Amino acid sequence: MIKLFASDLDGTLLGKDHQITPGNAQAVHDLQASGIDFIVATGRDLYSCRKLLAAANIQCDVIVLNGAAIYNRDDQLIFQQGLDVAVTQALVKDLNQRQLDYSIMGATHFYVRNIQDFYNRLMTTLHEDPQAETTNAQLRDQFGMVKSLDDYSLDQDPPFKLMVMSKQAAALEAFKAEWQDEASLDITSSGPDNLEITHHLAQKGLAIQRYLQNKDYGLDQVASIGDSLNDRSMLQMTGYSYAMSNASSAVKQLAKDLAAPHDEDGVAQVIQMILSNR
Numbered sequence: 543m544i545k546l547f548a549s550d551l552d553g554t555l556l557g558k559d560h561q562i563t564p565g566n567a568q569a570v571h572d573l574q575a576s577g578i579d580f581i582v583a584t585g586r587d588l589y590s591c592r593k594l595l596a597a598a599n600i601q602c603d604v605i606v607l608n609g610a611a612i613y614n615r616d617d618q619l620i621f622q623q624g625l626d627v628a629v630t631q632a633l634v635k636d637l638n639q640r641q642l643d644y645s646i647m648g649a650t651h652f653y654v655r656n657i658q659d660f661y662n663r664l665m666t667t668l669h670e671d672p673q674a675e676t677t678n679a680q681l682r683d684q685f686g687m688v689k690s691l692d693d694y695s696l697d698q699d700p701p702f703k704l705m706v707m708s709k710q711a712a713a714l715e716a717f718k719a720e721w722q723d724e725a726s727l728d729i730t731s732s733g734p735d736n737l738e739i740t741h742h743l744a745q746k747g748l749a750i751q752r753y754l755q756n757k758d759y760g761l762d763q764v765a766s767i768g769d770s771l772n773d774r775s776m777l778q779m780t781g782y783s784y785a786m787s788n789a790s791s792a793v794k795q796l797a798k799d800l801a802a803p804h805d806e807d808g809v810a811q812v813i814q815m816i817l818s819n820r
Contacts, residue, residue, distance in 0.1 A: 544816055545759040547573055548605075548750055548776055549809055550768035551584040551594060552732060554786055558805050562598035569810035570600050576817055581605060581753065583746040585703075585732050585772050587647055588613055589687050607647060608730065608740045608772050609749035610702040621752050622649070623744045624700040626726050631696070633704060633721065633739065640717060643707045648699030651689045660688065704739040730772040738772055747775025765816065767801060767809055769793060784812050 549555045549570075557563040562570075574580050583605040584591055591604050601615045612620040630646075637644045645660075646653045654660040708714050714737055718729055721739075728742045746766075754760060765782035766773070769789040777783040777796045785797035786808050794800060802808035 543763060543820070544578060544765045544782060545763040546579040546581060546750075546754075546757070546765070547813065547816070548581050548583045548746075548764060548766040548780065550746075550770065550773050551582060551586060551591065553769035553788060553804050554767055554773075555582070555809050556594070556804065557807075562594055562600065563807055563810075565807035565810040567598035567600060569807070569813040570598075570602075572817060573813050574602070576820070578816070579603075579757075581750075583609070583749065583766070583768075583773075583776060585738055585770075587652065587687075588617065592617070603753070605746060605749040605753070607703045608728070608738055608744055609746045609775075610740050610744035611649075612749055612753055621749070622702070623741045624649075624702050625704070625739070625741050627696045627701070629724065629726055630701045630704070636717070636720065637704075637706065640713065642713060642717060645705050645707075646691065646694060646701050647703040647705070648694070648701055651687050651699060653689050653691045653694040653699075655691050657688055657690055702740065702744070706737040706739070707735060709735055730770075730774070732770045732772050745775040746773060747777075747779035750776055751779065765812075767812060769804065784808075 555562055555566050570580055581603045582591060582595065585608045586606060588604065588606050591606055595602065603614045605612050610624065611622040614620055706714065706717060711734060718737055721727060722729055726742055728740050728745055730738050732738060750764060751761060761779055762781035764780040766776040766780040767784040768777060769786035771793060773793065774796050777785065783797040784799050784801040785794040786801050786804055788803040801812045
């Protein structure tokens with residue numbers, strides 16, 4: 543029997559307008575009312591995640607930054623796993639040499655090279671490039687907590703996640719190839735225009751495993767659903783897993799079942815099936 547349902551946000555629980563759809567919100571409420579736990583597992587930060595959940599009147603625990611931190615519904619920190627400072631410094635040096643755009647997510651703020659350029663890029667690409675839509679929506683929601691990298695100190699705000707952004711797939715692949723053997727890192731992606739870098743222990747599946755340490759059930763009674771490569775660990779580790787129909791073929795191969803697309807309330811359909819089979 544399923545005791546916990548873990549859902550990604552972008553491309554999964556969110557519709558095309560990058561908000562939790564009414565159908566999905568109602569399904570989550572029905573799920574929680576039935577006694578099944580619900581948790582969000584996202585690459586977004588806490589601020590952005592809570593903003594979306596509040597709009598849908600959903601209260602739940604959250605896994606953020608791809609598993610780098612876990613918070614309960616009252617925003618008390620349960621777990622955190624930041625990047626190694628020395629490795630982060632080396633990453634930043636390489637990114638600067640390659641002239642790749644990047645941002646750093648700390649515990650309290652989101653740091654970018656140039657705030658005005660960051661804002662201009664969002665406004666320019668948000669509607670022009672559908673492939674960049676997810677990344678830009680995430681960044682747009684985080685704009686309220688953006689600071690300049692010039693004001694960033696690794697000691698004052700430990701790094702949890704680096705996001706590398708480029709429309710040049712070859713440039714991203716070259717950077718990933720250079721760093722993929724670094725044992726302390728997990729390098730994944732939420733879309734073709736980005737790389738997401740966290741500590742290798744900061745993965746959604748591992749975060750769910752840690753979350754269960756205070757529960758009376760295991761991974762075999764957990765269902766997960768997602769659409770991107772940053773969902774891979776939870777799709778592989780949980781007893782029940784669903785890839786959205788809008789996911790890539792690589793992600794679909796990792797899941798045990800398929801769900802309808804995010805713009806057809808695929809999450810709600812899976813939840814309704816789970817509740818009807820209880």
